Amino acid sequence: MGDISRDSDVIELEGPPQFDFGERVVSRYKVRNDGTYPGKDVGEVLVNKGDVGYVTSVGTFLQQFYIYAVEFVASGHRVGMRAREIVSLDKLPPHVVEALGDKAALLAHIKE
Template sequence: MTNISRDSDVVEINDPPFFDYGEKVRARRTVRNDGTFRGKDIGEILVNKGDEGYVVSIGTFLQQFYIYGVEFLGSGNRVGMKRKELESGELSDNKGERHD
């Protein structure tokens, strides 16, 4: 039998979403097309590390994770991303923590 590797054992959707609609966020890593982004080649960069955008939708994946639809300003791409791939766009310490 094959071991299934998960991103985390935590079921994120037991809590409210970390980011809100309209919140400014920044990509923590470069994201390439895995074949699910129409009109772009597989492997083509969709988002560069540090790109900023706004949360325009919030969905779930595998009844475990929130997926944030982020509209990135520079490219105009709308990309689904997990919390670990994003940080608040209002950061001063660059650690992914909020300053409410």
């Protein structure tokens, strides 16, 4: 692992995790293998932006960040994600639900 840097002064571990076990989340970014995912080439896409998954465990990284193991059902990949890389589909803020209007009900049916 080449250049690991602390890209934030925020210590997430001072508060509770943002996501819970079993929570439905969606990826905000395309994620490529950095060499830590076995059986895949470095640079190979593991998760696409918009892929839906479920939080399967919560760990820590660099004694600063929570890392969420997310099982992406469609691809079968379990990938470690930072909070900034995923968004909950189960706990949307009220202003987002309001902005979605009738479309908010459709989110309940998204599984993968």
